[in-house]
Amino acid sequence: MKKVSLTALMRQQLETALRASSGRSADTVFGGHEHVMRQTMIALRAGSRMSEHENPGEATLHVLQGRVSMTAGENSWNGSPGDLLIIPDGRHALEAVEDSVVLLTVAKLQHYPRTDISGS
Numbered sequence: 716m717k718k719v720s721l722t723a724l725m726r727q728q729l730e731t732a733l734r735a736s737s738g739r740s741a742d743t744v745f746g747g748h749e750h751v752m753r754q755t756m757i758a759l760r761a762g763s764r765m766s767e768h769e770n771p772g773e774a775t776l777h778v779l780q781g782r783v784s785m786t787a788g789e790n791s792w793n794g795s796p797g798d799l800l801i802i803p804d805g806r807h808a809l810e811a812v813e814d815s816v817v818l819l820t821v822a823k824l825q826h827y828p829r830t831d832i833s834g835s
Contacts, residue, residue, distance in 0.1 A: 738763030781815025
């Protein structure tokens with residue numbers, strides 16, 4: 716079993732984001748390319764933005780600290796500590812209204828090799 720202090724990681728990632736020229740910092744808490752599920756802690760300095768990008772699978776965003784705004788086309792959702800945003804299936808963007816930390820959970824869509832069951 717592995718234990719991770721989200722509180723300590725949150726503090727560390729926010730400090731890194733505040734110093735970074737991009738205003739962002741991220742660290743994979745669990746999973747990665749070899750897993751279906753991946754959890755990534757993302758810290759954003761107030762005013763910084765993750766520009767529009769595709770959703771790689773089913774995903775949620777748990778706001779741990781601060782306030783964020785997610786947009787997808789003409790739609791937008793605001794998130795505060797304790798909110799769980801269901802990420803839309805499509806292009807979306809995220810902006811930090813305040814210094815913020817979120818936990819992104821993604822379950823990647825699996826692509827299994829096609830099996831020919833016709834016998835030929």
